[in-house]
Amino acid sequence: MxxxxxxxxxxxxxxxxxVDYIDQPDAQTNSVPILVSELLLCGANYPLFLIKNSDNxxxxxxxxxxxxxxxxxxxxxxxxxxTHIPLTFSRKPFHMTQESNLVYIDIDNPWVNxxxxxxxxxxxxxxxxxxxxxxxKLERIAIGMDETxxxxxxxxxxxxxxxxxxxxxxxxxxxxxLNGLYTIKKQxxxxxxxxxxxxxxxxxxxxxxxxMLHSLENVKALAKLKNKRLRVSI
Amino acid sequence: xxxxxxxxxxxxxxxxxxxxxSAGWLTAGILAARYGQTMDITLIESPDxxxxxxxxxxxxxxxxxxxxxxxxxxxxxxECDASFKQGAKFAKWVTGAEDDYYYHPLMxxxxxxxxxxxxxxxxxxxxxxxxxxxxxxxxxCEHALAPKTLAMPEYNxxxxxxxxxxxxxxxxxxxxxxxxxxxxxxxxxxxxxVKQRENGDIDYVVTTANDHLxxxxxxxxxxMASLLLGNTLGVEFIDKSDVLFIDSAMAVQKPYDSEEEPIxxxxxxxxxxxxxxWDIGLTSRRGIGHxxxxxxTTDEQxxxxxxxxxxxxxxxxSVKKIPIRSGHRKEFWKNNCVAIGLAGGFLxxxxxxALMLIELSxxxxxxxxxxxxxxxxxIAKRFNETLTYHWGRIIDFLKLHYVLSKRDDTAFWRxxxxxxxxxxxxxxxxxxxxxxxxxxxxxxxxxxxxxxASYQYVLxxxxxxxxxxxxxxxxxxxxxxRAVQENEKIMDKALTLLPDNRQLLRKIHEYGMSSI
Ligand SMILES: Cc1cc2nc3c(=O)[nH]c(=O)nc-3n(C[C@H](O)[C@H](O)[C@H](O)COP(=O)(O)OP(=O)(O)OC[C@H]3O[C@@H](n4cnc5c(N)ncnc54)[C@H](O)[C@@H]3O)c2cc1C
Numbered sequence: 001m002x003x004x005x006x007x008x009x010x011x012x013x014x015x016x017x018x019v020d021y022i023d024q025p026d027a028q029t030n031s032v033p034i035l036v037s038e039l040l041l042c043g044a045n046y047p048l049f050l051i052k053n054s055d056n057x058x059x060x061x062x063x064x065x066x067x068x069x070x071x072x073x074x075x076x077x078x079x080x081x082x083t084h085i086p087l088t089f090s091r092k093p094f095h096m097t098q099e100s101n102l103v104y105i106d107i108d109n110p111w112v113n114x115x116x117x118x119x120x121x122x123x124x125x126x127x128x129x130x131x132x133x134x135x136x137k138l139e140r141i142a143i144g145m146d147e148t149x150x151x152x153x154x155x156x157x158x159x160x161x162x163x164x165x166x167x168x169x170x171x172x173x174x175x176x177x178l179n180g181l182y183t184i185k186k187q188x189x190x191x192x193x194x195x196x197x198x199x200x201x202x203x204x205x206x207x208x209x210x211x212m213l214h215s216l217e218n219v220k221a222l223a224k225l226k227n228k229r230l231r232v233s234i
Numbered sequence: 235x236x237x238x239x240x241x242x243x244x245x246x247x248x249x250x251x252x253x254x255x256s257a258g259w260l261t262a263g264i265l266a267a268r269y270g271q272t273m274d275i276t277l278i279e280s281p282d283x284x285x286x287x288x289x290x291x292x293x294x295x296x297x298x299x300x301x302x303x304x305x306x307x308x309x310x311x312x313e314c315d316a317s318f319k320q321g322a323k324f325a326k327w328v329t330g331a332e333d334d335y336y337y338h339p340l341m342x343x344x345x346x347x348x349x350x351x352x353x354x355x356x357x358x359x360x361x362x363x364x365x366x367x368x369x370x371x372x373x374x375c376e377h378a379l380a381p382k383t384l385a386m387p388e389y390n391x392x393x394x395x396x397x398x399x400x401x402x403x404x405x406x407x408x409x410x411x412x413x414x415x416x417x418x419x420x421x422x423x424x425x426x427x428v429k430q431r432e433n434g435d436i437d438y439v440v441t442t443a444n445d446h447l448x449x450x451x452x453x454x455x456x457x458m459a460s461l462l463l464g465n466t467l468g469v470e471f472i473d474k475s476d477v478l479f480i481d482s483a484m485a486v487q488k489p490y491d492s493e494e495e496p497i498x499x500x501x502x503x504x505x506x507x508x509x510x511x512w513d514i515g516l517t518s519r520r521g522i523g524h525x526x527x528x529x530x531t532t533d534e535q536x537x538x539x540x541x542x543x544x545x546x547x548x549x550x551x552s553v554k555k556i557p558i559r560s561g562h563r564k565e566f567w568k569n570n571c572v573a574i575g576l577a578g579g580f581l582x583x584x585x586x587x588a589l590m591l592i593e594l595s596x597x598x599x600x601x602x603x604x605x606x607x608x609x610x611x612x613i614a615k616r617f618n619e620t621l622t623y624h625w626g627r628i629i630d631f632l633k634l635h636y637v638l639s640k641r642d643d644t645a646f647w648r649x650x651x652x653x654x655x656x657x658x659x660x661x662x663x664x665x666x667x668x669x670x671x672x673x674x675x676x677x678x679x680x681x682x683x684x685x686x687a688s689y690q691y692v693l694x695x696x697x698x699x700x701x702x703x704x705x706x707x708x709x710x711x712x713x714x715x716r717a718v719q720e721n722e723k724i725m726d727k728a729l730t731l732l733p734d735n736r737q738l739l740r741k742i743h744e745y746g747m748s749s750i
Binding site for chain 2: 051052053054055056057058059156161162163182
């Protein structure tokens with residue numbers, strides 16, 4: 001359960017954040033939504049897909065972290081081993097409301113404590129550098145949500161989204177099928193007219209589409225991580 | 235224009251659909267999706283003769299019918315108050331006891347194409363009903379869950395489904411789609427005369443405004459009036475009320491008690507003293523109706539039974555009474571006229587087969603549309619053979635529900651089991667099923683309306699005992715075990731994954747479903 005409190009220097013002066021993914025239940029997930037502004041960084045680490053939000057059926061850009069349910073293959077000894085952790089994760093346990101730009105902290109999050117980790121406030125009550133960084137992330141997220149939806153709308157408008165089925169067999173001969181994943185329709189890009197290509201290029205959607213396509217290569221890397229894990233557990 | 239038509243006379247170029255109920259507009263949509271740009275397709279309906287306005291439960295075939303017409307499923311859900319249907323629940327059909335029910339779900343038993351689970355279940359049911367142990371859909375129904383999530387595209391689902399829909403809104407919806415997107419011409423006028431050529435073919439129809447409408451092919455969708463096939467061409471009506479006794483209907487529309495009342499994702503059919511009551515949940519209301527045999531009860535008693543079912547709000551609802559006639563025309567295609575829908579015949583809506591038969595008939599006409607008048611009789615003959623076969627199978631299947639009942643509390647139920655009322659074809663099948671379970675080999679037609687699985691659901695749902703042979707090999711037994719376990723696994727997963735039916739319908743209205 002989450003228990004959000006509006007962040008205030010008086011109330012949270014002594015609070016520290018100890019990032020340790022071992023005790024972060026939220027991190028046990030096989031996909032995480034990402035923003036179009038972090039596509040390049042995410043694409044260098046994870047296979048990226050479009051996945052539908054089950055609440056409203058809208059597409060979200062997501063990084064795939066594992067194959068089985070609740071499997072995050074990037075977690076290792078409490079660390080998330082990747083060159084970039086998706087913003088919707090690295091902002092934890094903070095949250096910013098979109099309407100009022102108020103910052104909230106989930107005080108029940110296991111990272112929240114009073115002994116270890118990063119401080120939020122300096123002695124004079126100003127934000128500590130760590131917190132300034134978090135707030136930058138929160139602001140990027142607030143702007144990035146709409147940007148990302150706009151990106152997806154452009155893809156849909158040009159009929160560039162198609163479903164893919166992932167069917168991966170691992171070293172132990174077991175296989176995992178993943179449904180509900182969508183990617184960029186390559187043929188769709190070839191079918192675009194010059195004017196459409198131009199438009200897509202100008203909005204940055206074309207680059208985004210290619211990043212998503214290239215990121216599919218990371219499925220192999222992800223399978224490798226899984227096989228490594230299987231070997232360890234044998 | 236006229237000269238042009240004359241020059242290669244005999245070509246089928248124009249179709250006039252007479253009647254704008256579900257039959258007329260479904261036929262128009264199915265034909266126009268293929269021929270809208272190359273043929274002249276017109277639908278004429280009377281502004282004065284109302285459509286029957288019932289017929290709100292469909293088959294899963296309606297999904298492909300709508301999809302092929304290019305209908306957005308989201309629009310259809312929103313504009314027709316549509317809801318998901320995952321089967322039928324038959325209550326009180328076997329003994330009449332309060333806890334007496336069984337399901338006829340819309341999915342085949344697990345692994346049905348490779349493994350026949352019926353003999354396995356008959357030998358060891360493990361205390362579970364047939365449909366429960368072979369199919370996970372009953373569990374979804376009992377929990378009032380939807381067959382899909384919002385993330386799944388239109389027309390896709392985790393469990394097979396059909397629809398409940400508002401019949402009036404459905405024809406309005408199809409009218410708009412057919413005229414705006416599929417190039418169907420729409421004429422509002424009442425026909426008061428039909429002119430024939432010397433060879434008996436229909437030449438043209440005459441409206442009350444004295445307009446003449448001619449066509450190469452006429453499709454009679456005039457409902458029970460059967461204006462062209464019955465009235466004009468004089469094709470005989472074959473009465474089936476000696477087999478299926480239902481001849482009257484009484485329908486009401488009941489608002490939900492609250493915004494939270496579950497929308498049941500299945501049709502409930504509850505047996506009564508002299509008939510049965512349907513209960514079909516839409517997003518906006520429930521459609522409830524009593525169909526009964528007037529030879530076994532009175533209208534007053536029938537209304538009382540309906541009132542008891544509906545509850546105290548019954549007194550505020552208006553009751554629509556509809557006389558019905560069990561049976562069908564001797565032929566469905568005569569000369570240049572095909573009857574589709576009630577114009578061809580009607581049987582009690584126990585398995586919601588009427589709309590399905592309309593889709594099937596229209597698809598037949600679409601796929602085998604004669605090129606010329608000279609080939610028309612050959613196609614007509616095939617059509618008649620196919621349709622006669624299907625009507626026969628539907629009659630057998632409906633009668634099966636009555637024959638298997640153990641109720642003897644009223645004359646209606648007892649009379650229904652009287653051997654003289656049971657068609658020979660059904661009697662023969664029942665003899666076969668004493669020792670053999672229905673499976674793929676039993677039905678000959680390539681497009682069988684009720685698959686062997688449906689017979690299994692009804693037979694074993696109603697407690698029929700097939701004496702299966704003990705000659706079973708081990709590998710088959712293992713395959714059965716696996717299938718039953720697999721079904722259980724899927725059931726567990728589906729129960730956690732799938733949303734509440736009402737909730738999903740609300741979301742479809744709010745967000746829509748995407749096409750991919
Ligand atoms: C009680 C009951 C329950 C049912 N439940 C189901 C169910 O659950 N599922 C299912 O699949 N089916 C069901 N049906 C059957 C279903 O309602 C019909 O098959 C379906 O509605 C098709 O009707 P129709 O279009 O043939 O006729 P109608 O709806 O009667 O339409 C007739 C059309 O012909 C036109 N017309 C008539 N005379 C003239 C004229 N002289 N000039 C011009 N136009 C004319 C009318 O204007 C009208 O447009 C049920 C039927 C009944 C009676």
